[in-house]
Amino acid sequence: MRAIIGTDPEEAARRLAMGQLVALPTETVYGLGGNALNPRAVSGVFTAKNRPSFDPLILHQSSSERILAYAQQIPHEARRLAEALWPGPLTLVLPRVSSVPDLVTAGLDTVALRVPSHPLIREVLERVDFPVAAPSANPFGFVSPVTAAHVADQLGDRIDYILDGGTCRVGLESTIVGFAGGAPTVLRKGGTAVEDIESVLGRSVEVRTLSSSRPTAPGMLVSHYSPGIALTLVEVAAEAGTAERAVVRFGDANGAGGQHEYNLSVAGDLEEAARNLFTVLRRLAAGGYRSATVELVPERGLGRAINDRLRRASN
Numbered sequence: 001m002r003a004i005i006g007t008d009p010e011e012a013a014r015r016l017a018m019g020q021l022v023a024l025p026t027e028t029v030y031g032l033g034g035n036a037l038n039p040r041a042v043s044g045v046f047t048a049k050n051r052p053s054f055d056p057l058i059l060h061q062s063s064s065e066r067i068l069a070y071a072q073q074i075p076h077e078a079r080r081l082a083e084a085l086w087p088g089p090l091t092l093v094l095p096r097v098s099s100v101p102d103l104v105t106a107g108l109d110t111v112a113l114r115v116p117s118h119p120l121i122r123e124v125l126e127r128v129d130f131p132v133a134a135p136s137a138n139p140f141g142f143v144s145p146v147t148a149a150h151v152a153d154q155l156g157d158r159i160d161y162i163l164d165g166g167t168c169r170v171g172l173e174s175t176i177v178g179f180a181g182g183a184p185t186v187l188r189k190g191g192t193a194v195e196d197i198e199s200v201l202g203r204s205v206e207v208r209t210l211s212s213s214r215p216t217a218p219g220m221l222v223s224h225y226s227p228g229i230a231l232t233l234v235e236v237a238a239e240a241g242t243a244e245r246a247v248v249r250f251g252d253a254n255g256a257g258g259q260h261e262y263n264l265s266v267a268g269d270l271e272e273a274a275r276n277l278f279t280v281l282r283r284l285a286a287g288g289y290r291s292a293t294v295e296l297v298p299e300r301g302l303g304r305a306i307n308d309r310l311r312r313a314s315n
Protein backbone atom coordinates (compact mmCIF):
# COMPACT_ATOMS: atom_id res chain seq x y z
CA MET A 1 0.00 0.00 0.00
CA ARG A 2 1.15 3.53 -0.78
CA ALA A 3 -0.82 6.43 0.68
CA ILE A 4 -2.68 8.74 -1.66
CA ILE A 5 -1.91 12.40 -0.88
CA GLY A 6 -4.91 14.66 -1.41
CA THR A 7 -6.72 17.73 -0.17
CA ASP A 8 -10.30 16.42 0.02
CA PRO A 9 -11.75 16.32 3.57
CA GLU A 10 -14.79 14.45 2.31
CA GLU A 11 -12.63 11.62 1.01
CA ALA A 12 -10.69 11.57 4.30
CA ALA A 13 -13.96 11.31 6.24
CA ARG A 14 -15.26 8.54 3.96
CA ARG A 15 -12.09 6.51 4.39
CA LEU A 16 -12.13 6.95 8.18
CA ALA A 17 -15.74 5.73 8.23
CA MET A 18 -14.59 2.60 6.35
CA GLY A 19 -12.02 1.91 9.08
CA GLN A 20 -9.02 3.12 7.09
CA LEU A 21 -6.02 5.03 8.46
CA VAL A 22 -5.78 8.67 7.37
CA ALA A 23 -3.11 11.22 8.23
CA LEU A 24 -4.72 14.54 9.12
CA PRO A 25 -3.30 18.06 9.42
CA THR A 26 -3.79 19.81 12.74
CA GLU A 27 -2.45 23.16 13.88
CA THR A 28 0.11 21.34 16.08
CA VAL A 29 1.48 18.39 14.09
CA TYR A 30 0.03 15.85 11.64
CA GLY A 31 -2.01 13.11 13.30
CA LEU A 32 -2.41 9.46 12.26
CA GLY A 33 -6.18 9.16 12.44
CA GLY A 34 -8.52 6.21 12.86
CA ASN A 35 -12.11 5.73 14.06
CA ALA A 36 -11.67 5.66 17.85
CA LEU A 37 -14.77 3.49 18.33
CA ASN A 38 -13.57 0.84 15.85
CA PRO A 39 -11.06 -1.44 17.64
CA ARG A 40 -9.67 -2.70 14.33
CA ALA A 41 -8.88 0.84 13.18
CA VAL A 42 -7.37 1.70 16.58
CA SER A 43 -5.16 -1.35 16.57
CA GLY A 44 -4.11 -0.40 13.03
CA VAL A 45 -2.96 2.98 14.37
CA PHE A 46 -0.76 1.30 16.98
CA THR A 47 0.69 -1.11 14.41
CA ALA A 48 1.43 1.55 11.79
CA LYS A 49 3.33 3.61 14.36
CA ASN A 50 5.05 0.67 16.08
CA ARG A 51 3.55 2.18 19.18
CA PRO A 52 3.51 0.14 22.39
CA SER A 53 -0.05 -0.62 23.48
CA PHE A 54 0.51 0.93 26.93
CA ASP A 55 0.71 4.42 25.37
CA PRO A 56 -2.87 5.82 25.10
CA LEU A 57 -4.25 7.94 22.23
CA ILE A 58 -5.93 11.37 22.05
CA LEU A 59 -9.52 11.59 20.73
CA HIS A 60 -10.43 14.50 18.45
CA GLN A 61 -13.81 16.04 17.57
CA SER A 62 -15.04 19.33 16.18
CA SER A 63 -16.61 20.96 19.26
CA SER A 64 -16.41 20.91 23.05
CA GLU A 65 -19.89 19.47 23.24
CA ARG A 66 -19.10 16.59 20.89
CA ILE A 67 -15.76 15.68 22.47
CA LEU A 68 -16.77 16.10 26.13
CA ALA A 69 -19.45 13.47 25.53
CA TYR A 70 -16.64 10.93 26.06
CA ALA A 71 -15.82 12.23 29.55
CA GLN A 72 -17.70 12.32 32.86
CA GLN A 73 -17.33 14.07 36.23
CA ILE A 74 -15.79 17.00 34.36
CA PRO A 75 -14.14 19.46 36.77
CA HIS A 76 -15.23 23.08 36.55
CA GLU A 77 -11.68 24.17 35.67
CA ALA A 78 -11.58 21.72 32.75
CA ARG A 79 -14.75 23.31 31.37
CA ARG A 80 -13.21 26.76 31.71
CA LEU A 81 -10.11 25.70 29.80
CA ALA A 82 -12.26 24.09 27.11
CA GLU A 83 -14.34 27.23 26.72
CA ALA A 84 -11.36 29.57 26.57
CA LEU A 85 -8.78 27.55 24.62
CA TRP A 86 -10.67 25.17 22.28
CA PRO A 87 -10.38 24.86 19.35
CA GLY A 88 -6.62 24.90 19.89
CA PRO A 89 -3.41 23.12 20.93
CA LEU A 90 -4.72 21.86 24.28
CA THR A 91 -5.58 18.29 25.36
CA LEU A 92 -7.60 17.56 28.49
CA VAL A 93 -7.28 14.21 30.31
CA LEU A 94 -10.59 13.39 32.02
CA PRO A 95 -12.46 10.41 33.50
CA ARG A 96 -13.83 8.46 30.54
CA VAL A 97 -17.19 6.97 29.67
CA SER A 98 -17.39 3.22 29.02
CA SER A 99 -18.00 3.53 25.25
CA VAL A 100 -14.34 4.45 24.72
CA PRO A 101 -12.50 1.21 23.85
CA ASP A 102 -9.84 0.05 26.35
CA LEU A 103 -7.35 -0.08 23.52
CA VAL A 104 -7.58 3.71 23.07
CA THR A 105 -6.87 4.50 26.72
CA ALA A 106 -4.45 1.62 27.32
CA GLY A 107 -6.84 0.44 30.01
CA LEU A 108 -6.69 3.73 31.97
CA ASP A 109 -9.93 5.09 33.44
CA THR A 110 -9.16 8.48 31.89
CA VAL A 111 -9.23 9.60 28.25
CA ALA A 112 -7.35 12.40 26.46
CA LEU A 113 -9.60 14.78 24.45
CA ARG A 114 -8.90 17.62 22.05
CA VAL A 115 -10.70 20.00 19.66
CA PRO A 116 -8.16 20.99 16.99
CA SER A 117 -8.37 24.31 15.13
CA HIS A 118 -6.94 23.46 11.69
CA PRO A 119 -9.80 24.07 9.22
CA LEU A 120 -9.22 20.88 7.20
CA ILE A 121 -9.34 18.41 10.10
CA ARG A 122 -12.37 20.32 11.38
CA GLU A 123 -14.13 19.68 8.07
CA VAL A 124 -13.32 15.99 8.41
CA LEU A 125 -14.52 15.81 12.02
CA GLU A 126 -17.79 17.54 11.16
CA ARG A 127 -18.48 14.81 8.59
CA VAL A 128 -18.01 11.78 10.87
CA ASP A 129 -20.18 10.52 13.73
CA PHE A 130 -17.31 9.16 15.82
CA PRO A 131 -14.25 10.66 17.53
CA VAL A 132 -10.95 10.31 15.67
CA ALA A 133 -8.05 8.78 17.59
CA ALA A 134 -4.87 10.44 16.35
CA PRO A 135 -1.36 10.19 17.72
CA SER A 136 1.33 12.20 15.98
CA ALA A 137 1.92 10.62 12.55
CA ASN A 138 5.52 9.50 13.13
CA PRO A 139 6.99 6.10 13.98
CA PHE A 140 7.15 5.72 17.77
CA GLY A 141 10.08 7.61 19.29
CA PHE A 142 10.79 9.88 16.31
CA VAL A 143 10.22 13.57 15.66
CA SER A 144 6.60 14.55 14.86
CA PRO A 145 5.69 15.53 11.26
CA VAL A 146 4.68 19.08 10.40
CA THR A 147 4.18 18.60 6.64
CA ALA A 148 2.43 15.99 4.50
CA ALA A 149 5.84 15.11 3.01
CA HIS A 150 7.19 14.25 6.46
CA VAL A 151 4.28 11.85 6.92
CA ALA A 152 4.73 10.32 3.47
CA ASP A 153 8.46 9.77 4.11
CA GLN A 154 7.98 7.87 7.34
CA LEU A 155 4.54 6.25 7.15
CA GLY A 156 3.55 6.51 3.48
CA ASP A 157 3.56 2.75 2.96
CA ARG A 158 1.47 2.01 6.04
CA ILE A 159 -1.56 4.26 5.69
CA ASP A 160 -4.31 4.81 3.13
CA TYR A 161 -4.60 8.56 2.67
CA ILE A 162 -2.74 11.72 3.68
CA LEU A 163 -4.81 14.89 3.84
CA ASP A 164 -2.41 17.70 2.91
CA GLY A 165 -3.12 20.86 4.90
CA GLY A 166 0.25 22.56 4.42
CA THR A 167 2.78 23.24 7.16
CA CYS A 168 1.43 23.10 10.71
CA ARG A 169 1.05 26.57 12.17
CA VAL A 170 2.13 25.79 15.77
CA GLY A 171 4.65 23.04 15.09
CA LEU A 172 4.66 21.49 18.57
CA GLU A 173 2.24 18.90 19.99
CA SER A 174 -0.64 20.06 22.18
CA THR A 175 -0.20 20.90 25.85
CA ILE A 176 -1.75 18.10 27.94
CA VAL A 177 -3.54 18.95 31.19
CA GLY A 178 -4.77 16.27 33.61
CA PHE A 179 -6.97 16.60 36.70
CA ALA A 180 -5.93 13.67 38.88
CA GLY A 181 -6.98 14.55 42.41
CA GLY A 182 -9.10 17.40 41.02
CA ALA A 183 -6.36 20.01 40.47
CA PRO A 184 -4.97 20.78 36.99
CA THR A 185 -1.47 19.48 36.20
CA VAL A 186 0.40 20.03 32.95
CA LEU A 187 1.47 16.51 31.88
CA ARG A 188 3.13 17.62 28.64
CA LYS A 189 4.29 21.12 27.71
CA GLY A 190 3.18 22.04 24.20
CA GLY A 191 1.53 24.51 21.86
CA THR A 192 -0.52 26.29 24.54
CA ALA A 193 1.73 28.27 26.88
CA VAL A 194 1.43 27.38 30.56
CA GLU A 195 1.01 31.12 31.17
CA ASP A 196 -2.17 31.10 29.04
CA ILE A 197 -3.61 28.22 31.08
CA GLU A 198 -2.80 30.04 34.29
CA SER A 199 -4.35 33.26 33.10
CA VAL A 200 -7.62 31.47 32.20
CA LEU A 201 -7.75 29.77 35.61
CA GLY A 202 -6.45 32.76 37.55
CA ARG A 203 -3.97 30.64 39.46
CA SER A 204 -0.70 28.79 39.01
CA VAL A 205 -0.72 25.16 37.90
CA GLU A 206 1.68 22.33 38.59
CA VAL A 207 3.92 21.39 35.66
CA ARG A 208 5.34 17.92 35.50
CA THR A 209 9.03 17.98 34.64
CA LEU A 210 11.25 15.68 32.63
CA SER A 211 12.63 13.83 35.65
CA SER A 212 9.21 13.24 37.14
CA SER A 213 7.95 11.52 33.99
CA ARG A 214 6.18 8.22 34.52
CA PRO A 215 4.73 5.58 32.21
CA THR A 216 1.17 6.86 32.77
CA ALA A 217 2.03 9.61 30.28
CA PRO A 218 4.47 7.92 27.94
CA GLY A 219 4.79 10.97 25.71
CA MET A 220 6.84 12.05 28.67
CA LEU A 221 9.34 9.23 28.10
CA VAL A 222 12.70 10.94 28.41
CA SER A 223 14.15 9.77 25.13
CA HIS A 224 11.41 10.63 22.68
CA TYR A 225 11.79 12.82 19.59
CA SER A 226 14.98 11.09 18.49
CA PRO A 227 16.62 13.17 15.74
CA GLY A 228 19.15 10.43 14.93
CA ILE A 229 22.30 12.44 15.83
CA ALA A 230 23.86 13.55 19.12
CA LEU A 231 22.73 16.98 20.34
CA THR A 232 24.63 19.12 22.88
CA LEU A 233 22.53 21.86 24.47
CA VAL A 234 24.17 25.16 25.39
CA GLU A 235 23.16 28.69 26.39
CA VAL A 236 25.26 30.31 23.65
CA ALA A 237 27.10 28.44 20.88
CA ALA A 238 30.62 29.89 20.70
CA GLU A 239 31.99 27.97 17.69
CA ALA A 240 30.74 28.14 14.11
CA GLY A 241 29.11 25.09 12.55
CA THR A 242 31.16 22.63 10.50
CA ALA A 243 30.36 19.76 8.13
CA GLU A 244 30.79 17.44 11.12
CA ARG A 245 28.99 19.47 13.74
CA ALA A 246 26.05 21.74 12.92
CA VAL A 247 24.99 24.68 15.08
CA VAL A 248 21.38 25.65 15.81
CA ARG A 249 20.85 29.17 17.12
CA PHE A 250 17.99 31.32 18.35
CA GLY A 251 18.01 35.06 17.59
CA ASP A 252 20.76 36.75 15.59
CA ALA A 253 22.78 38.19 18.47
CA ASN A 254 25.26 35.31 18.47
CA GLY A 255 26.68 35.41 14.99
CA ALA A 256 24.96 34.68 11.72
CA GLY A 257 24.38 31.94 9.25
CA GLY A 258 27.23 30.07 7.69
CA GLN A 259 26.54 26.94 5.71
CA HIS A 260 26.22 24.64 8.72
CA GLU A 261 24.31 27.09 10.88
CA TYR A 262 20.57 26.87 11.44
CA ASN A 263 18.44 29.45 13.22
CA LEU A 264 15.08 28.66 14.84
CA SER A 265 14.16 32.34 14.63
CA VAL A 266 16.53 35.14 13.62
CA ALA A 267 13.99 37.58 15.06
CA GLY A 268 14.07 35.79 18.42
CA ASP A 269 10.36 34.94 18.15
CA LEU A 270 9.37 31.85 20.17
CA GLU A 271 6.30 31.07 18.06
CA GLU A 272 8.42 31.11 14.91
CA ALA A 273 11.01 28.93 16.67
CA ALA A 274 8.31 26.40 17.64
CA ARG A 275 7.12 26.30 14.04
CA ASN A 276 10.66 25.61 12.78
CA LEU A 277 11.88 23.21 15.46
CA PHE A 278 10.92 19.80 14.06
CA THR A 279 11.82 20.76 10.50
CA VAL A 280 15.30 21.86 11.64
CA LEU A 281 15.76 18.62 13.61
CA ARG A 282 14.89 16.67 10.46
CA ARG A 283 17.37 18.73 8.39
CA LEU A 284 20.13 17.93 10.86
CA ALA A 285 19.42 14.22 10.47
CA ALA A 286 19.37 14.52 6.68
CA GLY A 287 22.46 16.77 6.55
CA GLY A 288 25.01 14.08 7.29
CA TYR A 289 26.21 15.67 10.55
CA ARG A 290 27.61 13.53 13.32
CA SER A 291 26.38 15.91 15.99
CA ALA A 292 24.97 19.36 16.61
CA THR A 293 25.31 22.12 19.19
CA VAL A 294 21.91 23.63 19.94
CA GLU A 295 21.15 26.83 21.84
CA LEU A 296 18.37 26.62 24.40
CA VAL A 297 15.68 29.28 24.04
CA PRO A 298 14.23 31.53 26.79
CA GLU A 299 12.24 29.48 29.33
CA ARG A 300 8.90 31.25 28.89
CA GLY A 301 5.80 30.87 26.71
CA LEU A 302 6.34 28.29 23.98
CA GLY A 303 10.03 28.35 24.91
CA ARG A 304 9.32 25.94 27.76
CA ALA A 305 7.95 23.35 25.34
CA ILE A 306 10.78 23.95 22.85
CA ASN A 307 13.42 23.38 25.54
CA ASP A 308 11.53 20.30 26.74
CA ARG A 309 11.66 18.77 23.23
CA LEU A 310 15.34 19.70 22.87
CA ARG A 311 16.17 18.00 26.18
CA ARG A 312 14.34 14.85 25.16
CA ALA A 313 15.96 14.90 21.71
CA SER A 314 19.41 15.20 23.32
CA ASN A 315 18.95 12.09 25.45
Ligand code: TXA
Pocket residue numbers: 026028029030031032055056057058089091093105108110111112114116134135136137172173174175176178187216217218219220
Ligand atom coordinates in the same frame (compact mmCIF):
# COMPACT_ATOMS: atom_id res chain seq x y z
O1 TXA B 1 -0.95 17.90 19.24
C1 TXA B 1 -1.22 16.74 19.53
O2 TXA B 1 -1.58 16.41 20.67
C2 TXA B 1 -1.11 15.69 18.42
C3 TXA B 1 -2.17 15.98 17.38
C4 TXA B 1 -2.23 14.95 16.30
O3 TXA B 1 -3.41 16.14 18.00
N1 TXA B 1 -1.24 14.38 18.95
C5 TXA B 1 -0.27 13.81 19.73
O4 TXA B 1 -0.53 12.51 20.11
O5 TXA B 1 0.74 14.38 20.07
P1 TXA B 1 0.56 11.52 20.69
O6 TXA B 1 -0.11 10.21 20.73
O7 TXA B 1 1.81 11.62 19.95
O8 TXA B 1 0.72 12.02 22.16
C6 TXA B 1 -0.35 11.84 23.05
C7 TXA B 1 0.14 11.82 24.45
C8 TXA B 1 0.93 10.58 24.76
O9 TXA B 1 2.10 10.97 25.41
C9 TXA B 1 0.04 9.83 25.73
O10 TXA B 1 0.79 9.14 26.68
C10 TXA B 1 -0.76 10.94 26.38
O11 TXA B 1 -1.00 11.82 25.33
N2 TXA B 1 -2.04 10.43 26.86
C11 TXA B 1 -3.06 9.96 26.15
N3 TXA B 1 -4.07 9.54 26.94
C12 TXA B 1 -3.66 9.78 28.20
C13 TXA B 1 -4.24 9.56 29.49
N4 TXA B 1 -5.46 9.02 29.62
N5 TXA B 1 -3.53 9.92 30.57
C14 TXA B 1 -2.30 10.49 30.44
N6 TXA B 1 -1.69 10.71 29.25
C15 TXA B 1 -2.36 10.35 28.15
Ligand code: MG
Pocket residue numbers: 135136144219
Ligand atom coordinates in the same frame (compact mmCIF):
# COMPACT_ATOMS: atom_id res chain seq x y z
MG1 MG C 1 3.77 11.65 19.51
